[in-house]
Amino acid sequence: MSEMLKYFRENRLPHIWCPGCGHGTITGALVRAITKLKLDKNRIVVVSGIGCSSRAPGYLDFDTLHTTHGRALAFATGIKLSRPDLKVIVMTGDGDSTAIGGNHFIHAARRNIDITTIVMNNDIYGMTSGQYSPMTPTGMFGTTAPYGNVERPFDLAKLAIASGATYVGRATSYHAQLLEELMEKALLNKGFSVIEAVSQCPTYFGRKNKLGSAVDMLNWYKERAVNVKAAAVMAPEKLEGKFLIGELFNQPAPEYTASYDALVDGVRRKFDTFQGGVRECAQNSD
Numbered sequence: 484m485s486e487m488l489k490y491f492r493e494n495r496l497p498h499i500w501c502p503g504c505g506h507g508t509i510t511g512a513l514v515r516a517i518t519k520l521k522l523d524k525n526r527i528v529v530v531s532g533i534g535c536s537s538r539a540p541g542y543l544d545f546d547t548l549h550t551t552h553g554r555a556l557a558f559a560t561g562i563k564l565s566r567p568d569l570k571v572i573v574m575t576g577d578g579d580s581t582a583i584g585g586n587h588f589i590h591a592a593r594r595n596i597d598i599t600t601i602v603m604n605n606d607i608y609g610m611t612s613g614q615y616s617p618m619t620p621t622g623m624f625g626t627t628a629p630y631g632n633v634e635r636p637f638d639l640a641k642l643a644i645a646s647g648a649t650y651v652g653r654a655t656s657y658h659a660q661l662l663e664e665l666m667e668k669a670l671l672n673k674g675f676s677v678i679e680a681v682s683q684c685p686t687y688f689g690r691k692n693k694l695g696s697a698v699d700m701l702n703w704y705k706e707r708a709v710n711v712k713a714a715a716v717m718a719p720e721k722l723e724g725k726f727l728i729g730e731l732f733n734q735p736a737p738e739y740t741a742s743y744d745a746l747v748d749g750v751r752r753k754f755d756t757f758q759g760g761v762r763e764c765a766q767n768s769d
């Protein structure tokens with residue numbers, strides 16, 4: 484525990500999250516994963532957008548950026564390109580990453596840039612009081628879906644995989660141990676990693692959908708989440724109404740900043756050779 488405290492800005496606590504919110508559990512899992520990997524806190528940058536989830540970096544004693552709504556990955560991309568030696572982590576919400584920030588999300592995945600992205604998915608816009616998001620399940624309620632959401636939600640993991648992410652996992656705030664293990668592997672992946680961390684919002688999503696207390700919501704996750712390894716041997720009808728957790732994808736591919744640096748080196752070498760040739764010509768013509 485004391486080992487973990489060095490990663491927190493204790494003077495910024497207590498946090499602003501509502502009683503029963505899952506975002507603290509997810510932040511705790513990330514800090515435990517970082518502690519386990521013994522990462523140098525002075526070489527970690529944590530970037531967020533705007534939302535309840537995006538308040539997390541404010542409590543963490545790394546170099547942190549609280550940016551604009553949906554733009555965490557754009558800022559993180561700039562940091563990683565200029566300082567590829569740093570470990571860059573993005574903490575974002577389902578709205579921040581798949582609504583206003585959806586474009587940045589798919590392109591960061593497509594490039595396979597070495598950023599670990601933790602999406603705290605509470606199925607709703609928490610900070611602005613419960614509007615539905617692109618990840619609100621069909622039929623569920625939000626303040627902007629008072630008769631039920633008619634849209635189909637993204638499956639974030641499938642979106643990330645199809646876009647090019649090289650490590651993708653999902654767990655819930657109930658499965659905190661698994662969450663930590665997935666985060667550890669995501670942090671070690673040299674490429675774009677996405678962890679969908681399903682998080683209960685009893686204040687808005689829970690209340691609007693009559694899901695009960697935070698504990699009831701955690702039990703809801705416990706009953707509906709199936710580990711992908713167990714699911715592999717289950718009959719499809721047994722998986723109806725369930726969702727998969729665990730390591731959903733792990734397939735290395737060339738990383739963007741490494742490819743970019745190699746390109747720059749190649750161009751520089753060609754340019755130097757060319758300049759050398761020009762110098763030789765000039766000397767010969769003297």
Ligand SMILES: Cc1ncc(C[n+]2csc(CCOP(=O)(O)OP(=O)(O)O)c2C)c(N)n1
Pocket residue numbers: 533534535536537552575576577578579580583603605607608609610611616
């Ligand atoms: C450009 C812009 N548009 C809208 C907002 C208002 N806004 C702030 S947070 C937020 C949604 C946050 O939801 P999510 O990313 O799911 O995070 P949560 O609060 O649920 O953790 C919105 C729409 C804003 N701050 N900036």
